[in-house]
Amino acid sequence: MKKLIPIVSAFLLILFAACTKNPLDPGNTSAHTVANEWWVTFTLNGNDLIGTHVKIATYNTSENKDSIWVDDLQDTWQFKVKAKADYQNLTFSTKDAQNEYYDIQVNLTNGKIIPKGGHSKTGNIADSIYFEANFTDDPTNTYIISGTARTMYAEDDY
Numbered sequence: 001m002k003k004l005i006p007i008v009s010a011f012l013l014i015l016f017a018a019c020t021k022n023p024l025d026p027g028n029t030s031a032h033t034v035a036n037e038w039w040v041t042f043t044l045n046g047n048d049l050i051g052t053h054v055k056i057a058t059y060n061t062s063e064n065k066d067s068i069w070v071d072d073l074q075d076t077w078q079f080k081v082k083a084k085a086d087y088q089n090l091t092f093s094t095k096d097a098q099n100e101y102y103d104i105q106v107n108l109t110n111g112k113i114i115p116k117g118g119h120s121k122t123g124n125i126a127d128s129i130y131f132e133a134n135f136t137d138d139p140t141n142t143y144i145i146s147g148t149a150r151t152m153y154a155e156d157d158y
Contacts, residue, residue: 031060031068033087034113038129039121039158040147042076050076053121053147053158058092058113058129068092070108070131074101076145077135081106090115092131099135107134118148120156 029035039053054075061067061082070092071080081097092111099106111131118128127149134142150156 029060030064030066030087031058031085034068034085034090034092035059036113036127036129037150038147039150039156040129040145043144043146044141049143055150055158056145070094070111072145077133077143078102079104079106079133079135081108083108083111105136108132109134120148120151120153121158122153122155124151124153124156126151126156 035058037055037057040056041053042049054072056070056072056075058068058070061069066085066087067082068085069080070083072078078099078101080100081094083092083094083097085092090113092108092113094106094108096105096107109132112129114128114130116125116127118126120126128147129149130144130146132142133145
């Protein structure tokens with residue numbers, strides 16, 4: 001009986017150690033450095049086309065590797081496209097991407113996230129975003145979409 005207790009103890013110790021899980025951090029995706037909600041303006045030749053800031057979003061794709069969704073939440077041109085992202089350099093772009101909201105292709109160029117590169121509505125330091133967009137249903141114009149990260153403070157929302 002005395003020999004059985006150490007064997008059972010060792011077996012139980014191994015059993016409990018084998019059942020320990022290392023959970024993944026559900027808050028981090030590979031796109032976390034470029035994913036956010038943004039308050040942006042939509043301009044053409046320096047003219048603000050909407051007259052106020054609108055919310056867009058950048059977020060990970062289901063592949064969660066080297067691409068993101070760039071989604072205007074149907075508040076500007078109604079576009080949602082996948083773009084290639086460089087997470088280390090905080091850049092993104094796409095050529096002839098199929099729009100998910102209606103049948104056109106979208107080109108995004110010079111996409112860049114600038115950490116602490118802007119100020120929110122009330123002056124809080126926030127990341128900024130900049131990219132140029134061209135749509136096949138208006139091929140001669142290139143639109144500038146730029147702004148700052150949504151801080152989640154109510155006083156910073158537009």
